[in-house]
Amino acid sequence: MSATTTALSKHWPKAQMPVPKAAQIHYLSKPQLDRVLKINHFLIGAFQHSISNIKENLSGTYLFLLTDSDGVLIAMDHSCDLTDEVQQSPIRLGMIFTAKSCGVNAISETMDQHKPIFLPPELHENPLFQTWHCYATPLSVGLKHSGYLDVSTINADLQSELIAIAKLIPAFMQNSYQSLQASQATGQTSVEFTDRQLTILEMISNGLTVKAIALKLKIKECTVNHHKKVIFNKLGVQSSTEAVSMASRLSYL
The missing domain is CATH 3.30.450.40 (GAF domain)
Incomplete structure (x- = not known):
């Protein structure tokens, strides 16, 4: 501690x-x-x-x-x-x-x-x-x-x-x-992501776990979880599967 x-x-x-x-x-x-x-x-x-x-x-x-x-x-x-x-x-x-x-x-x-x-x-x-x-x-x-x-x-x-x-x-x-x-x-459905969020979103789509993402990006697991939470909120979803599906439909993946 x-x-x-x-x-x-x-x-x-x-x-x-x-x-x-x-x-x-x-x-x-x-x-x-x-x-x-x-x-x-x-x-x-x-x-x-x-x-x-x-x-x-x-x-x-x-x-x-x-x-x-x-x-x-x-x-x-x-x-x-x-x-x-x-x-x-x-x-x-x-x-x-x-x-x-x-x-x-x-x-x-x-x-x-x-x-x-x-x-x-x-x-x-x-x-x-x-x-x-x-x-x-x-x-x-x-x-x-x-x-x-x-x-x-x-x-x-x-x-x-x-x-x-x-x-x-x-x-x-x-x-x-x-x-x-x-x-x-304007009726747009665009979502604004930071570069780090887009990177994590792509890693999620490739099946990487939170631990694997943290190791690869050299950041804490809680930081990855924070980014996931923000990504989910922006896409209006509740899970990684839904996030990947929504991001694909919006052409982010």
Whole structure:
């Protein structure tokens, strides 16, 4: 277990641990969440595409959160070393990041102040976030205010990089969002892939396993799985077989 993972396991409360009553976390119901996800599908797609491009160049431990304009978590991503911790934490889609729901946090502060906010660990009310350095910013994607972006790290030394990343993502999202809207408006079925995603898609079509792809590309297996997840989302499929079939029909293979 790495030093980073050990620190997270020690300081990030597990899902089964109670949250203080003053900061009881609230979530949308599944029907409510499904409706919110449908309304924000362009925004979510733009976020996923942008994070996919940026993650390949990151070496630190990061957590990326996207909420709608009401502070409801609609998408998230993270570095590979956070997989177990995120799965065990209370953070999941539908979580409401207002101060009333989970205490003062970077997203609730940027919602209240309508400007980018950097929040160090000691200023978070909820123990869930009290080892995290968080930078949150309002998002104006398309022609209107769309939601909020939060980029967080547990490493204080990465503060400058954290802010730089958080400032880059909205520009990537704007371009991706406009591309998605344009495709729908013209009735196109085109899907935008990165070079790495196309390479992995071709390897999947050739029958390579996740382990084999990771060895061949000299990347982690969790990174391959992340790319597969993004590829499946972009193609609207649930399995490798469906992905290969859809990609073939769209002339990507």
